[in-house]
Amino acid sequence: MPQSTLPVVIVGAGTAGISAAAELAETGIHSIVIDEAPRIGGAVFRGPFREAIELPHLDNKLRKKISNIRQLYQDNQPHIQLMLETRVLGPSGDNALLVRHKDDVFEVPYEQLIIATGCHERSIPFDGWQLPGIMLLGGVQLQLKSGLVKPGQKIAIVGTGPLLPLVACQLHKAGVHVVGVYEAGKFSGFAKESRAFLNRPLLTLEGMGLLSYLKAHAIPIHYGWGIVSAKGQDSLNNITVAQYNEDWYPIQDTETDIEVDSLAVGYGFVSRNQLAQLMDIEHDICSFSGLKPQVNEWQMSNQANIYIAGDSVGILGGEGAMMEGRIAALAIAQEIKILSSTAVKKKASKYFNLLNKVKLFRAGFDRVGRRREGLLSLLKPDTLVCRCENVTRADIDKVINQGVKDITSLKMRTRVGMGDCQGKTCNSYCQDRLRQELDTLDVGYVKPRFPLDPIPFSALSEGV
Structure with missing residues (x-):
């Protein structure tokens, strides 16, 4: 294939998208990065919208990671065209995307496309889940990161996964009273996965540091416990939690009522792949992350010029997303004859090595936090x-x-x-x-509609 005459188009300015753009830039390839947010970094590393605000809950490691992703973009800015606050509405004919920026709707053509749209939180309905004061865990964290917006004064955290203790620490540092963390997975389950966690020893040590912080500040973690219901009139004022059995059904006579004015709920994430579906990318059914786009080891989909990287192809977190973005970029560099196969394989080897370790590490949490049928009984x-x-x-x-x-x-x-x-x-x-x-995995899925986001009449008024 001859060298591309168009920039590589990347949908998503999170860790996968920016890492892919940087890798492309290092080989002299230009890219266009499109994102609906006003800043790069995705939900995890976007950072505060207003730099003047003091954010005591952001520890030095997180601050460094936010700074690193911004520096990565700055170092390669001459090769990257950034289109922020721009929404992709879907495909437009062959090899073009229809996008909207404010009231302008236009096409962005491509010859090579990387989809790095990330994920969204999994909603787990339960009795009372719609009350004001109840938020998904990532939403709470995003409020804190974006400008220290406190979700309430007295909060409980329920769900499963490594994000629970992290957000608990951030909330406490921000001045919120955290009454407890209720982790549905059992402590014995985490202990059995110790070998998996050793694949990323520094991340494991960071997690242990979070647990030590919670213990030092008398914030309890209740393993094998979870939400039952929430109560309140105009807003949340009380929740009921209980010990869960092996299938996460609440155990009778273990229910405990807790007075709170806010609740953070985090039962995992779902890959955000609506765009990939509209583009007729083949998908597999994944019980953990929803539909999972089919990609080869180089992140290439069944369409040779479309690559998918990051949480949009499976929930691995920031490190995994970075590696997948760089691997996809190297594959494109080889495809358009910028790098040789030998050079690409040599450079990609370290990315594959780290990616495999991240997958093994993340699989441990997935096994512990696998959703059980008891959650369906909460409605x-x-x-x-x-x-x-x-x-x-x-x-x-x-x-x-x-x-x-x-x-x-x-x-x-x-x-x-x-x-x-x-x-x-x-x-x-x-x-x-x-x-x-x-009793079957394949029950279909809700198919996305075009356009993926509503188009205001003002965007269609020209020429009418």
């Missing part, structure tokens, strides 16, 4: 599942009892997933529920 019949279309658990129960066996039929019968969020909030519950009822 009452009138609990909303789809907030966009006001679909309750009872509505879903009814059509399942009538014989619905896949997501598409469920959507047609109840309107679940037809709202503006296109199923981002409700799809995980619906899939888990059908899998439990039908």
